[in-house]
Amino acid sequence: MLIRTHVGVSLDGFVATPDGLPAWDAMLTFGPGSHGNDEFSAQCAAVVIGRTSFDQGFEVGHWLPDWPYAGKQVYVLTSRPLPAKATEMGIVASRGGPAGLVEQLRGAGLAGDVQVLGGARTIQAFLEVGALDRLGMVVLPVLLGKGIPLFPLEIATFSRETWEASLAAPNEAAARPPLRLEDERVFPDGAVELVYRPES
Amino acid sequence: MLIRTHVGVSLDGFVATPDGLPAWDAMLTFGPGSHGNDEFSAQCAAVVIGRTSFDQGFEVGHWLPDWPYAGKQVYVLTSRPLPAKATEMGIVASRGGPAGLVEQLRGAGLAGDVQVLGGARTIQAFLEVGALDRLGMVVLPVLLGKGIPLFPLEIATFSRETWEASLAAPNEAAARPPLRLEDERVFPDGAVELVYRPES
Numbered sequence: 218m219l220i221r222t223h224v225g226v227s228l229d230g231f232v233a234t235p236d237g238l239p240a241w242d243a244m245l246t247f248g249p250g251s252h253g254n255d256e257f258s259a260q261c262a263a264v265v266i267g268r269t270s271f272d273q274g275f276e277v278g279h280w281l282p283d284w285p286y287a288g289k290q291v292y293v294l295t296s297r298p299l300p301a302k303a304t305e306m307g308i309v310a311s312r313g314g315p316a317g318l319v320e321q322l323r324g325a326g327l328a329g330d331v332q333v334l335g336g337a338r339t340i341q342a343f344l345e346v347g348a349l350d351r352l353g354m355v356v357l358p359v360l361l362g363k364g365i366p367l368f369p370l371e372i373a374t375f376s377r378e379t380w381e382a383s384l385a386a387p388n389e390a391a392a393r394p395p396l397r398l399e400d401e402r403v404f405p406d407g408a409v410e411l412v413y414r415p416e417s
Numbered sequence: 418m419l420i421r422t423h424v425g426v427s428l429d430g431f432v433a434t435p436d437g438l439p440a441w442d443a444m445l446t447f448g449p450g451s452h453g454n455d456e457f458s459a460q461c462a463a464v465v466i467g468r469t470s471f472d473q474g475f476e477v478g479h480w481l482p483d484w485p486y487a488g489k490q491v492y493v494l495t496s497r498p499l500p501a502k503a504t505e506m507g508i509v510a511s512r513g514g515p516a517g518l519v520e521q522l523r524g525a526g527l528a529g530d531v532q533v534l535g536g537a538r539t540i541q542a543f544l545e546v547g548a549l550d551r552l553g554m555v556v557l558p559v560l561l562g563k564g565i566p567l568f569p570l571e572i573a574t575f576s577r578e579t580w581e582a583s584l585a586a587p588n589e590a591a592a593r594p595p596l597r598l599e600d601e602r603v604f605p606d607g608a609v610e611l612v613y614r615p616e617s
Contacts, residue, residue, distance in 0.1 A: 228568075228596065228613070230430040235573035236583035244595070273580050336575060356556075358596045358613060363571030368428075370572065371563030373435035375536060380473050383436035395444070396428065396558045398607030407598030411609060413428070413558060 219330045219350040220265075220322065222340055223257040224367065225408075226354045231364035232337050237273055243359045246406040252355050253402075253410060261289065262329030263322065267339030268295035275303060290327065294318055294339050315342040337367050344415060351399065351412055358407040419530045419550040420465075420522065422540055423457040424567065425608075426554045431564035432537050437473055443559045446606040452555050453602075453610060461489065462529030463522065467539030468495035475503060490527065494518055494539050515542040537567050544615060551599065551612055558607040 225241035226232055232240050241247045249255070264286050266274075271293045274280040284306070291308045293299060299310045311318035322331050333343050343349040354367065373379070396413035403409050425441035426432055432440050441447045449455070464486050466474075471493045474480040484506070491508045493499060499510045511518035522531050533543050543549040554567065573579070596613035603609050 229570060230566075230568075233575065235571075235575075235579065237575045237580050269575060269577060272577055356611070358598050360568060360593050360596070362569070362593070363573060365573055365575050366430075366570065368430075368560060369562065370429060370566065370570070371435075372570065372572075373563060373565055375433065375435075375437045375469060375565050377469060377472055379435065380437045393560050393562070395607065396560070398558050398603065398609065401603055401609060403598065403601055407595065407613075409598065409601060409609070409611060411556070413607075 218262075218323070218327050220319070220333060220343060220348055221257075221261070221330050221351040221353055222333050222335075222349065223254065223353045223355065224335060224340065225252065225357055226367050227357050227359050227361040227364070229360050229362065230366045230368065230370075231361045232335060232367045233365040234361065235364055237270075237336075237365070240357055240359075240361060240364070243361065244357055244406060244408065246404075246408075252404055252408055257332065257353070260330050261332040262327040263290040263292060263325070263331045265292045265294060265318065265322070265331060265333045265339065265343075267336045267342075268293055268297070270334065270336045270339070271295070276300070290325065292318060292321065294342065315346045315348065319343075319346065319348040337365050340367065341369055347415070349415055352396065352415055353400075353410065353412040355404075356409045356411060418462075418523070418527050420519070420533060420543060420548055421457075421461070421530050421551040421553055422533050422535075422549065423454065423553045423555065424535060424540065425452065425557055426567050427557050427559050427561040427564070429560045429562065430566045430568065430570075431561045432535060432567045433565040434561065435564055437470075437536075437565070440557055440559075440561060440564070443561065444557055444606060444608065446604075446608075452604055452608055457532070457553070460530050461532040462527040463490040463492060463525070463531045465492045465494060465518065465522070465531060465533045465539065465543075467536045467542075468493055468497065470534065470536045470539070471495070476500070490525065492518060492521065494542065515539075515546045515548065519543075519546065519548040537565050540567065541569055547615070549615055552596065552615055553600075553610065553612040555604075556609045556611060
């Protein structure tokens with residue numbers, strides 16, 4: 218059982234617009250089963266969704282009655298109880314944050330992999346506790362300019378003053394150990410799938 | 418004559434650390450000629466550098482006496498005169514901003530392509546005036562977490578409130594037209610070169 222992502226990311230690193238609409242939607246070529254999504258989904262027995270994304274789809278959006286995760290065990294990363302309707306459908310709330318949810322997943326005897334669907338904060342949480350076995354993304358050939366980035370970003374601006382200051386007192390190298398590229402492929406529309414194995 | 422980049426970018430989109438050190442340096446596998454750099458350089462007759470990067474290398478850093486662009490015509494995107502030493506070496510200052518510089522390049526009768534070296538703002542300026550014929554990047558399998566991003570980013574955070582507000586008044590779709598993927602290759606260390614042709 219591997220914990221994996223298969224997330225569409227714009228070339229400038231956004232998984233969603235400021236409205237929370239998936240970067241996938243920027244591609245006219247995106248549709249049911251495109252970009253390896255069916256193939257990926259077939260390998261997964263369970264789906265993990267963060268609470269904000271879950272509420273967006275389940276309550277505010279229009280997931281019901283056309284529930285997109287039929288046949289999957291769905292877990293929600295949350296610190297609050299789920300709506301009764303969700304519990305009746307067998308959707309499971311996490312216990313004890315990301316690390317606790319990983320325990321739940323490992324103990325569930327799942328007959329397949331786990332898709333960490335998102336949002337970005339949930340993917341980041343799994344990365345941070347070292348629980349993401351494969352960081353898979355599909356780099357879409359489009360620039361969004363603004364939105365919700367996949368990774369937490371601390372943005373610096375560069376100036377002569379910055380450089381001169383850094384000569385006097387260099388920052389620590391910020392890079393984490395490199396990730397291992399496990400797989401890559403190119404789709405006809407120029408989207409590129411990259412699958413990494415984070416070092417843990 | 419094509420105007421091109423071949424810039425190392427971390428997986429989270431940074432071309433440099435907050436200190437202005439290239440993302441390339443995060444890779445132990447980076448060295449002279451690695452990652453297609455020699456091959457790329459051999460195709461280029463000229464190099465474009467933004468003023469901040471130029472000053473970093475030319476004045477504060479240690480480019481001289483080991484001048485790394487011997488045999489290339491060097492252009493600096495700047496609104497201020499260059500140091501006399503640079504002018505004596507044949508380094509050319511831009512006239513009239515990015516669009517003016519593009520005119521200079523097109524009129525120079527160069528026997529090869531032009532590398533837009535950076536920094537990020539200079540690459541962005543060429544993209545914005547539609548003058549970048551090829552956006553080439555090497556995606557390095559490393560997360561920097563902070564630094565100078567390749568693209569200008571407007572970062573949004575997502576919440577239930579954002580989503581509800583957007584249902585009432587959706588944002589304009591922010592995506593520009595898709596870019597065309599022209600080329601891609603994988604290096605042994607897991608770095609992935611992606612070359613796009615921006616639509617103009």
